[in-house]
Amino acid sequence: MHGVISAAIIGIGLGAQYALLALGFTLIFGILGVVNFAHGGFYVVGGYVAYWMTAALSLPYPVAVLAAVIATAALGYLFELFFIERFVNDQLATMMLTLGLYLVLSTGIVVSFGPESPSFSFPITGSLHGKGFFIPWANLVVLGICILAIVAVSLLLYRTDLGRALRALADDRTVATALGIQPRLLFPLAFALATALAGLTGALVTPILTLSPHVGDPVLATAFMVVILGGLGSIIGSIVAAFIVGLVESFSSIYLGGSKGALALFVLVLLILAVKPSGLFSREVRQA
Numbered sequence: 001m002h003g004v005i006s007a008a009i010i011g012i013g014l015g016a017q018y019a020l021l022a023l024g025f026t027l028i029f030g031i032l033g034v035v036n037f038a039h040g041g042f043y044v045v046g047g048y049v050a051y052w053m054t055a056a057l058s059l060p061y062p063v064a065v066l067a068a069v070i071a072t073a074a075l076g077y078l079f080e081l082f083f084i085e086r087f088v089n090d091q092l093a094t095m096m097l098t099l100g101l102y103l104v105l106s107t108g109i110v111v112s113f114g115p116e117s118p119s120f121s122f123p124i125t126g127s128l129h130g131k132g133f134f135i136p137w138a139n140l141v142v143l144g145i146c147i148l149a150i151v152a153v154s155l156l157l158y159r160t161d162l163g164r165a166l167r168a169l170a171d172d173r174t175v176a177t178a179l180g181i182q183p184r185l186l187f188p189l190a191f192a193l194a195t196a197l198a199g200l201t202g203a204l205v206t207p208i209l210t211l212s213p214h215v216g217d218p219v220l221a222t223a224f225m226v227v228i229l230g231g232l233g234s235i236i237g238s239i240v241a242a243f244i245v246g247l248v249e250s251f252s253s254i255y256l257g258g259s260k261g262a263l264a265l266f267v268l269v270l271l272i273l274a275v276k277p278s279g280l281f282s283r284e285v286r287q288a
Helices: 002-032 039-055 061-082 091-113 137-159 161-171 173-178 183-205 216-230 235-256 258-275
Strands: 127-130 133-136
Touching (some): 002 137, 002 183, 002 216, 039 091, 091 216, 137 183, 137 235, 173 183, 216 235
């Protein structure tokens, strides 16, 4: 019973992290129709910005996290404005652009910080202890921040004029444009929001797990699996799928072991997709 509690809390924490990543990935695909292969790169940049702020400038960790969010948002905004915008209707070109950006980001980090993992630790230590289980306070803090961020983004998308405009572009760009919504103004904002979520996740998670120039590779793979499972373009689907993946990964890793747990996760995803190839939730159709 105690092991179940620990596994559940860890799984929910993983799910919240995956949901933040998947939200950003889904926003870019749903609104712009772009598969962002640089998403893992923004996660890494967020981690390194937070690390540099705390190690080199001795700034408090919360300030470093905020700086990581601002930096990745600004980078995403500029990248969409000057590069993606030119080829936004060409999926192959945008895929190549985002892949190229990821290579530039990872190479730049290696040049700037070296190939080795820096010493970057979460400022809060200790654990919450119970009968037969313990949960690190760092994981609980990250879980709380991730949930707050998910709620904030959901409110933005479903309770504000900006969010309604973004969702209108995702549903039908032609009709939305005819109604006066300007994609050239909103696309960079959507991209910035998505990359800020990746940067926030990187700044929060890398001190707990690990920080290295190429840690974005498995992050991108996980985000991609989550959005496919939830349904490409489905915001609700990506959140639900993220928590499913997090819980399955946690329980399978604890009770089956590392390699068997990973295998169980992929088998489950394949079975779900075999029954429902479009994902758990209906795809939000994007029309150019």
